[in-house]
Amino acid sequence: GESVGLHLPTLSVQEGDNSIINCAYSNSASDYFIWYKQESGKGPQFIIDIRSNMDKRQGQRVTVLLNKTVKHLSLQIAATQPGDSAVYFCAVHAGGTSYGKLTFGQGTILTVHP
Amino acid sequence: EAQVTQNPRYLITVTGKKLTVTCSQNMNHEYMSWYRQDPGLGLRQIYYSMNVEVTDKGDVPEGYKVSRKEKRNFPLILESPSPNQTSLYFCASSLSGGFRYEQYFGPGTRLTVT
Numbered sequence: 287g288e289s290v291g292l293h294l295p296t297l298s299v300q301e302g303d304n305s306i307i308n309c310a311y312s313n314s315a316s317d318y319f320i321w322y323k324q325e326s327g328k329g330p331q332f333i334i335d336i337r338s339n340m341d342k343r344q345g346q347r348v349t350v351l352l353n354k355t356v357k358h359l360s361l362q363i364a365a366t367q368p369g370d371s372a373v374y375f376c377a378v379h380a381g382g383t384s385y386g387k388l389t390f391g392q393g394t395i396l397t398v399h400p
Numbered sequence: 401e402a403q404v405t406q407n408p409r410y411l412i413t414v415t416g417k418k419l420t421v422t423c424s425q426n427m428n429h430e431y432m433s434w435y436r437q438d439p440g441l442g443l444r445q446i447y448y449s450m451n452v453e454v455t456d457k458g459d460v461p462e463g464y465k466v467s468r469k470e471k472r473n474f475p476l477i478l479e480s481p482s483p484n485q486t487s488l489y490f491c492a493s494s495l496s497g498g499f500r501y502e503q504y505f506g507p508g509t510r511l512t513v514t
Contacts, residue, residue: 386450
């Protein structure tokens with residue numbers, strides 16, 4: 287099955303800095319990747335996604351990079367703000383016979399200091 | 401207002417007493433899913449449903465049942481709850497076409513089994 291890990295459980299940055307959150311996955315057949323943000327006491331919220339036929343996708347202040355060669359995914363947040371403080375999860379879709387099944391990483395706690 | 405609702409939000413029960421956590425969405429979404437969230441383990445998918453009458457196991461289906469008789473509802477059933485099912489549960493849904501669209505999460509149900 288798919289396993290999804292994160293390189294760092296916590297990340298602390300200063301307001302205005304750029305943040306990079308990393309995620310590694312194990313299944314080379316994985317075809318869809320998503321980043322979620324979870325604020326304290328709330329359900330996860332979709333940030334951005336990327337399909338396996340892409341290497342990069344940009345949103346508002348966020349960029350997702352996909353390196354299929356090393357099975358690595360990253361989320362970059364530009365000009366990080368205190369409101370970005372939250373837990374960030376990557377989720378991976380394995381595809382194939384597990385169509386519709388998503389595997390989440392353990393999460394990275396991002397703390398932004400004013 | 402477009403939303404995913406879960407009931408109850410909090411539940412304390414005893415081992416072996418059957419319970420149901422309801423999930424309902426008003427967005428006409430085809431894909432629905434249940435997750436549990438435990439400290440240090442992130443979100444783990446329990447069951448998912450691509451459409452009415454179609455359900456599949458996620459990574460941790462043991463001890464749970466689901467049904468999808470109507471598009472809007474996706475209840476999670478614990479026939480004989482055990483203490484290791486104490487967790488925070490989230491229901492989620494996404495647009496027609498399956499999971500490859502933004503998933504909207506409910507507010508969560510915190511379950512304690514004693």
